[in-house]
Amino acid sequence: MLKNYIKIAFKVFLRRKFFTGISLFAIGFTLMVLMVATAFFDQIFGPFPPEKKLDRTLGIFFLRLKGPNSQSSSPPGYALLDASARNLPGVEKASFFTVPGIAYSYWKGEKIKSFLKRTDGEFWEILEFDFIEGGPYTRDDEHNANFVAVINQSTRKRFFNDESALGRDIEVDGQRFRVVGVVKDVSILRIVPFADIWVPISTSKTDAYRKQLGGGFWAMLLARSAADFSAIKEEYRSRLTQVEFPNPEEFNEATSGAETFFEFISRMASPDQTKNHPGMLLAVIVTLMVVFMILPTVNLVNLNVSRIMERASEIGVRKAFGASSLTLVGQFVVENVLLTLAGGVIGFIGTLLALAGLESSGLIPYAEFYLNYRIFLYGLALAVFFGLLSGVYPAWKMSRLHPVQALKGGSR
Amino acid sequence: MAGTNLAVNEDLKSDTDLQKENIMIQLDGVEKVYRTDRIETVALTNINLSVKEGEFISIMGPSGSGKSTLLNVIGLLDVPTAGSLELSGKPVTSYKDRHLARIRNEEIGFIFQTFHLINDLSVVDNVEIPLLYRKMSNSERRKRALRALDRVGLNSRVHHFPSQLSGGQQQRVAIARAIAGNPRVLLADEPTGNLDSQMGDEILEILKDLNREEKTTVVMVTHDPRQAEKTERIVRLFDGRQVN
Numbered sequence: 001m002l003k004n005y006i007k008i009a010f011k012v013f014l015r016r017k018f019f020t021g022i023s024l025f026a027i028g029f030t031l032m033v034l035m036v037a038t039a040f041f042d043q044i045f046g047p048f049p050p051e052k053k054l055d056r057t058l059g060i061f062f063l064r065l066k067g068p069n070s071q072s073s074s075p076p077g078y079a080l081l082d083a084s085a086r087n088l089p090g091v092e093k094a095s096f097f098t099v100p101g102i103a104y105s106y107w108k109g110e111k112i113k114s115f116l117k118r119t120d121g122e123f124w125e126i127l128e129f130d131f132i133e134g135g136p137y138t139r140d141d142e143h144n145a146n147f148v149a150v151i152n153q154s155t156r157k158r159f160f161n162d163e164s165a166l167g168r169d170i171e172v173d174g175q176r177f178r179v180v181g182v183v184k185d186v187s188i189l190r191i192v193p194f195a196d197i198w199v200p201i202s203t204s205k206t207d208a209y210r211k212q213l214g215g216g217f218w219a220m221l222l223a224r225s226a227a228d229f230s231a232i233k234e235e236y237r238s239r240l241t242q243v244e245f246p247n248p249e250e251f252n253e254a255t256s257g258a259e260t261f262f263e264f265i266s267r268m269a270s271p272d273q274t275k276n277h278p279g280m281l282l283a284v285i286v287t288l289m290v291v292f293m294i295l296p297t298v299n300l301v302n303l304n305v306s307r308i309m310e311r312a313s314e315i316g317v318r319k320a321f322g323a324s325s326l327t328l329v330g331q332f333v334v335e336n337v338l339l340t341l342a343g344g345v346i347g348f349i350g351t352l353l354a355l356a357g358l359e360s361s362g363l364i365p366y367a368e369f370y371l372n373y374r375i376f377l378y379g380l381a382l383a384v385f386f387g388l389l390s391g392v393y394p395a396w397k398m399s400r401l402h403p404v405q406a407l408k409g410g411s412r
Numbered sequence: 413m414a415g416t417n418l419a420v421n422e423d424l425k426s427d428t429d430l431q432k433e434n435i436m437i438q439l440d441g442v443e444k445v446y447r448t449d450r451i452e453t454v455a456l457t458n459i460n461l462s463v464k465e466g467e468f469i470s471i472m473g474p475s476g477s478g479k480s481t482l483l484n485v486i487g488l489l490d491v492p493t494a495g496s497l498e499l500s501g502k503p504v505t506s507y508k509d510r511h512l513a514r515i516r517n518e519e520i521g522f523i524f525q526t527f528h529l530i531n532d533l534s535v536v537d538n539v540e541i542p543l544l545y546r547k548m549s550n551s552e553r554r555k556r557a558l559r560a561l562d563r564v565g566l567n568s569r570v571h572h573f574p575s576q577l578s579g580g581q582q583q584r585v586a587i588a589r590a591i592a593g594n595p596r597v598l599l600a601d602e603p604t605g606n607l608d609s610q611m612g613d614e615i616l617e618i619l620k621d622l623n624r625e626e627k628t629t630v631v632m633v634t635h636d637p638r639q640a641e642k643t644e645r646i647v648r649l650f651d652g653r654q655v656n
């Protein structure tokens with residue numbers, strides 16, 4: 001029976017090229033936008049290399065300091081992390097590193113702009129970078145303040161014209177570093193690992209950072225498993241109450257949290273940034289997507305209703321010759337799901353093109369979108385959902401038609 | 413004593429069975445009332461009709477006298493408000509959608525005044541429609557559809573679309589569709605009403621052939637007394653009542 005439904009559907013599509021074309025375009029476009037959005041989402045939050053262990057990683061991205069007369073929000077400072085985020089129970093490894101900053105190099109008469117990140121040795125142990133040559137610097141390099149650097153592929157190209165960079169010196173922000181490793185580019189959307197040049201924290205020009213409670217640093221905590229998350233969060237929060245404030249007149253209270261990146265984004269998106277609301281952010285995103293889908297769905301439902309009513313006499317004929325209502329619902333739903341699946345294919349192709357266009361436009365540095373199986377499955381689910389949503393109601397309505405009325409053309 | 417009673421009963425039973433075997437359509441006290449908001453239209457009143465297997469009858473009457481309604485009730489497209497209906501000796505007791513769909517599919521073939529072919533489908537696909545709702549292979553389906561088209565003399569137009577055919581040809585496709593599943597009853601509602609008289613005569617000849625050769629029972633609504641004369645019996649309706 002299904003084979004026949006499909007056969008009939010194809011015949012109808014071919015005979016109604018205009019309708020089919022319009023529907024395919026509408027469905028394809030909608031699915032494309034949703035899939036591009038998903039690809040973005042996946043790019044930001046999905047467990048990609050080098051952040052392969054994202055499912056058991058927490059970060060500390062945010063600090064609010066409060067005093068009698070003032071308050072300030074910033075990334076945490078090294079001193080605060082050093083005092084509160086080391087040796088948390090359930091944490092396998094912790095890494096501290098600076099937020100990416102812009103640094104300039106003067107190189108062979110040219111000014112080169114790069115993103116610089118200063119990190120500890122654990123950074124390279126937690127993250128799984130793809131090394132093209134050499135390797136990472138180590139905890140010892142950080143301990144001994146060795147002037148060594150890891151650079152990415154694009155930076156190697158800028159400085160060394162794609163030749164091997166191992167052992168060669170680069171100048172960044174007035175300091176010289178010896179290159180020990182070259183990694184593949186990491187997208188700017190992966191803000192934790194992202195940089196052009198990575199160097200040890202201890203090579204900073206001054207050691208003022210060692211005393212600062214607020215400013216300039218993030219932390220990454222690799223938990224033994226996600227089950228340890230709540231204990232880690234709890235312990236970190238309680239340690240914050242014991243922070244010693246060098247100048248209590250200015251600040252005497254610290255609010256921060258160990259959280260996933262999604263929780264962090266939800267904190268930034270909420271008006272009161274002292275709490276994260278990941279559930280709410282997710283709800284907002286899902287709502288937006290649903291709202292975005294409603295319009296084309298309603299359109300498609302309308303299109304389907306009028307298309308089906310146009311075919312009222314066909315329905316009458318099929319009923320007269322032995323089709324039950326259920327059979328007809330089946331036929332029309334299959335027709336519609338096929339149509340949306342075809343639209344889904346168009347959406348996939350559109351998504352591929354759009355993402356390739358985005359990558360080559362250079363709007364998002366080093367972005368590398370993949371249509372991985374998550375996006376594929378999500379797109380497939382969307383297409384089927386879309387097809388059922390827009391097909392079932394018209395099919396049901398149509399199947400209720402009285403055969404005699406249907407033969408007369410479906411009025412009333 | 414019990415033994416003789418039993419014998420008598422069995423005699424009686426086989427006697428009625430014999431009668432029923434010959435009766436294809438039996439209507440007793442059938443009534444059809446259409447109710448819309450406040451208006452009630454009585455379309456059929458107290459119709460008692462029996463049509464024997466292999467009979468070819470015509471139904472005549474002025475416009476609005478209930479001819480189509482009667483045909484739709486016989487064909488299970490419409491539910492009578494009162495009265496009972498038997499098809500080949502089996503009373504129709506359930507008006508559940510699935511049940512009716514099966515009887516329509518197996519026992520009845522419809523032919524309409526305006527043909528009602530599906531324009532999106534080719535001629536042969538149209539003819540296959542009743543067979544789609546039966547379990548059979550695609551090749552068997554195609555074979556039967558082609559045989560039916562052959563029967564109405566249209567085997568050269570198999571892959572045309574309805575809009576590429578003349579009215580007479582379209583009605584022949586519709587007849588092929590109606591007979592593709594070998595139904596025992598053909599119900600034709602003014603099958604020649606949209607055709608000129610020559611084409612109309614051709615269509616009537618095809619129906620008469622089918623009736624003669626396949627013993628198919630035919631009930632035909634017509635306005636044309638000339639055509640009605642050529643059938644075995646005429647049932648006349650006036651205002652939803654039988655008149656004789």
Ligand SMILES: Nc1ncnc2c1ncn2[C@@H]1O[C@H](COP(=O)(O)OP(=O)(O)O)[C@@H](O)[C@H]1O
Nearest residue numbers: 446448453455474475476477478479480481482
């Ligand atoms: N669906 C309906 N709703 C209300 N009245 C109807 C409906 N169908 C038919 N009728 C009425 O029933 C009567 C018989 O109609 P019909 O059987 O079509 O007549 P005929 O086929 O003899 O011209 C007419 O008065 C018609 O208006």
Ligand SMILES: [Mg+2]
Nearest residue numbers: 479480481601
């Ligand atoms: Mg009529």
